[in-house]
Amino acid sequence: MTAPAAAPAPPRVRRQAAAGVAAVALCFALFAVAETVLTWREREETRAIDHPYLVARRADLAREPGSTAIPAEIRREEQALRARFLVAERRLAAGGWLLLAGVGVFAAAAKIALAARPRGPVPAARDFGWDPDRAPSFLGRASLAGIAALLAGTAVGLPLLRERSDAVESARGTWARFRGAGGLGISPYSDAPLAVDAREGEERNLRWKAVTPLPGLSSPVVWNERVFLTGATASTREVYCYDALTGALLWRRPVGAGPASATGPESVWEETGYAAPTPVTDGAHVWALFANGDVVCLDVFGQQRWCRGLGVPENLYGLAASPILSGELLIVQIDQEWGAGETRSALVALSAATGEVAWRTPRDVESSWPTPIPIETPDGPRILTCANPFAIAYDPASGREVWRADCLEGDGGPSPVFAGGLVFVVNAGSPLTALRPDGEGDVTDSHVAWRWEEGLPDVCSPLAGEGLVWLLASDGHLTCLDDATGARVWEHDLERSFYSSPALAGDRVYAISRKGEILVIAAAREYRELARGHLGEECDTSPAFAEKRLYVRGRRHLFCFQEGAR
């Protein structure tokens, strides 16, 4: 006798059973989702690599490197975290499989339940549907056009949005030291504003102006979104950091005393002040030098890293030479009066990171105020200095003197420049001398390319570029020479007094008078004044440039000009 075959379940029973299974599977899947989410959070919280507790303990260890308890605690905690992490990983994998199983059973049961529904009657004719072959409605074409317009809009708009975002948000450009890259006074940008004025009610292209708390003749230096400046009195020395976009004073840091830090000088020549050297920055740090011989290093957030006193220099007009960076070294030119038949002048190289003296080379020269410049010669890199009576080139690695030229007399203010393969050195008491930068020993007779003896500056540094050399005397006499031959191209009396060194931006020369007038002159072989503006206050500092912007420090304010600002 055989057992009768089991009859298939009626559709209604099958549908209800499948619906029940689907409901249970759905609950199970939702439970698996919740479990997976919780486990995922657990796993994220136990990542040892960036766990807040371990990060904090590692910072503690950095402060107490000799501690033995902290490493042991870090190891113990890290091991515990890793164990929890791996457990969470395994639970996550298991949860994933359970979730998939739940979803799979739910989908299968739901399909069975839906398939067991009674079939309806033959459907009535419908009035819409998808038929790619049929002539589409107006909305169909409009939809296609809409998608095409969306694509075109994205293609056109995305680059525009990107350009706009770049223009609005970023402040670009570096002018990291006195007279910018290489100390040449040449802007890498040619988009500085032409017409500028900061006088009340007559502002032109003035983006912002900000008060400078303490006086100083240091010029601004710029590193993207930050502008650095110094100010000082006899008793207080400060470094300032401004927002390059808004002029907001981001921080103002009084400089603390360091080893051998001096309290003097009690008085300095008024036109030099206590903060004449321009700071130098590498974008992460800023180094500043003050009249008392203190050199300070701060990070870009204003935290003092180190401070070292080089002693108050015996210098008639006060300390004015700006520090420069050469690789890992901070180079400071400290030239002073002779003392008891011995030289006290020296070129000093400090470790930029620690302030330790790397080398110190005595110099048999008088007091001086020019800032040294780095130059590249066929024989290697050199640091070029000017003082009475020598222009001297040093090896930046060792401080060894490489060559010297006896070509300077009197009090030296103008810094040297380097262009067209020639070094230009000048002083009010000696001619402008163009020197070839290679050689060894005394090159006075062998390396002079040409000399020029009229309209010589005593404060403003020369400017060389575009095949020309400009000399701006303190009385406003501006002379333009051919840099290859030294022949005069043109000269013009600006009829104003100048201490600010001129700068070149594109095809324009910017010169700022002591009264604060800004003259823009064509960098060409004939004199042509392009524009004239005014700061509204006196100015003895040199301008700085960044992309689209011009920064100038006046007597009381720091100014930022930008085309179209106001």
Place this chain on the structure above:
Amino acid sequence: MIARALAPLAREAAIQEEFRYPPPELGPDYVEPATAFPPYREILPPLADAIVLAAALVAAAWLVHRRRSRAGLLALAIAGLVWFGFVREGCVCPIGSVQNVAAALADPTAALLPATVLFFVLPLLATLLWGRVFCAAVCPLGAIQEVVLLRPTRLPAWLGAGLALLPHVYLALAALFAATGAGYVICRYDPFVGFFRLGATANMLVVGGCLLAIGVFVGRPYCRFLCPYGVLLGWLARLARRRVTITPEGCAACRLCEETCPYDAITEPNAEAVRARRQGGRRALVAALVFAPLLVGALAWCGARLGPTLAESHPRVALAAQVAAEEAGAVRETTDASDVFRASGESIESLRAEAAAKRREFLAGGALAGAFVGAMIALRLVGFSIRRTRIEYEAHREGCLACGRCFDWCPVELERRRTGIAPEVHP
């Protein structure tokens, strides 16, 4: 079989587990042992996967054209989901192979494995012979959506017309990125591979989850409105030697097939409408043909304009931008890539030149991609204007995914199955 297949994967995972994290801080005296990597073991050689793919395609064709079995197709789809999805973790897949081919066409020195070529070609060949049988029951991405589809809802025709353009855009961009070496975006943004591998970024899991949630109500949203390989399959399906039929016998015009198709891929008889609209169709055709070159040119221009922006996603262009920002001091932190670059000794100038060359490639590639999309829009407009006469309900050659649902609902087909004799039909 599956358990045996999964076992090596589990072992691999356990071995790799210890290498996923930085070594613990064990003190200065601890000597880190040399890392030993176990040799990679394949479950199957890549060519064997291609053979499995070919067998699955033949089986799907048999189920669609001979057996005409919806249940069989669903079972094969689930098997495909398990094997190509969960076991093989979605790689290599024919959809992604489009990028390998594009990269090889742009750079003949780029590696193109035989298995990858087969994965690219076999589904196309099968489509040319039998229609979209790959989509029907072999593709794991299609299968996972097929499984979750419970309450299909018909989209308005106008919305479907617009969304159907997106796969062409995706195909153009994917080919552009692959050809320029910027990356394989189809793989990077595969919405379901995270489920297959039980791990992905939270964003991709959310995107995949959302697509599956939409897929409960809208039939295969990824396949119809995103899949770039589907574009190629659709073209070849129009030329297929043997097309999918709702019933091999006469149509009763009952509309049950149209009601049951979740992909809006059943076209209705239109003989009357074609006669009525012939004159208007000619005018629309002329307008579309005149408009086509303008459309192609305009979108080519848009693509060229977008190209340099897209180029920023190329790793070398991005690296050049990062290094330039570091040089200018615009960024404080270096990246791993920029650290490696600096350690390599390669010059910044050469990197800059390479980035500039890539931007030019993107400019030209963007123009080509734009022109392609423009041409696709123009072809659709032309297609809208051409009316073919149909006298019965048919599966649309390009849009039909050969899922077989209509087989089980067609009364003529059901009667034929029951009696073995084709019934006489009076529409």
